[in-house]
């Protein structure tokens with residue numbers, strides 16, 4: 001059984017200032033052939049699950065073609081999606097014929113031309129391989145699932161954890177089912193249900209209510225006879241697309257009625273708790289004053305408005321500026337500011353610098369903040385984390401970094417690439433002990449939890465402004481469905 005695997009992983013924040021260009025995709029990949037195996041086999045990512053499933057099945061020869069993976073940012077340019085599609089399809093065509101295709105897609109990719117970019121990829125792959133070749137896809141839980149994304153595949157499943165700790169497991173299950181389809185052992189049929197509801201980013205944690213209970217329902221339904229897989233997509237509210245919002249998906253063995261029943265049952269359960277899916281962050285000043293007086297450390301402040309994993313620029317200064325204004329000391333705070341890193345490199349370790357850091361991408365995320373302090377460390381920004389991390393990532397690259405110990409006792413870590421704070425090794429590799437930091441500012445909402453929950457005295461979600469602000473009602477949508485909860489509170493679901 002020859003099985004092609006390929007991927008395109010991008011979460012497009014259509015409100016974010018920096019578009020996802022071809023240049024950026026090419027700077028971070030693609031991973032090709034054995035390089036794809038080397039990068040992913042030992043990780044917890046989607047492709048690792050495909051690789052694991054193939055390795056466990058004597059009859060399967062997995063052929064790693066190529067995979068594009070770019071960290072979340074703005075809309076994909078038309079040129080970039082065209083070029084990526086051309087390369088994916090050419091590799092598929094040249095390497096064929098195939099017995100099956102496994103795709104690692106995100107589900108919230110949007111291009112200037114194709115707002116349903118994942119659906120476009122799938123439709124083109126389907127056209128190329130034909131109807132008789134089974135296609136399996138595993139999506140991120142933030143997928144905005146379109147009917148086309150289901151119609152053009154045979155098996156679809158979605159992560160069931162946020163922070164995402166199960167991509168490998170879900171992909172393994174997807175691949176095993178696809179192998180079963182090739183052997184004629186199962187005949188999958190899928191049903192998709194999309195009630196008109198968006199989940200606030202603050203309520204997307206799957207270990208908290210009500211997502212915890214909804215995911216438990218999905219897991220329970222997946223055990224019923226004849227059911228192959230059940231998924232929930234939380235959706236990505238920062239993509240202004242028609243399919244934005246929650247989705248419920250059931251895959252059964254030749255029983256479309258059962259699939260529809262389960263998808264609708266879950267959708268009704270979510271609709272019933274829709275007011276619990278709304279969220280409000282804590283005011284920055286309130287949280288900083290609270291953290292300054294806290295007896296147990298570290299207090300982790302989640303910078304929701306600069307949620308880099310949601311496409312923001314990683315240089316928001318709202319929290320740092322507020323700390324300076326309030327006289328709150330002892331922050332660990334990272335900022336993407338390649339220009340300031342260069343200044344620190346020229347000055348050297350041990351020298352005193354005065355810099356205007358961060359706030360340079362746009363005017364949504366605060367202006368540059370003046371810091372004075374000592375350059376404590378310079379490095380390449382590459383580090384590794386074998387522990388549990390969001391998305392199962394292991395190898396990190398923040399680009400050249402500089403750590404400044406400021407005169408008001410903050411540790412400001414300047415990076416050259418936009419990165420959220422999803423690994424404690426980020427601090428350790430910079431010579432800092434995460435346990436002794438009084439206050440850690442983590443740019444993200446759920447992605448920092450896997451690494452920080454085990455050590456944080458408390459974690460507080462901030463209502464910081466920015467292109468990933470928790471205040472989703474303030475986003476100016478053009479394409480989403482209307483009416484939709486919570487934007488139009490009178491929205492109905494039958």
Ligand SMILES: [Zn+2]
Pocket residue numbers: 140141142164
């Ligand atoms: Zn996600």
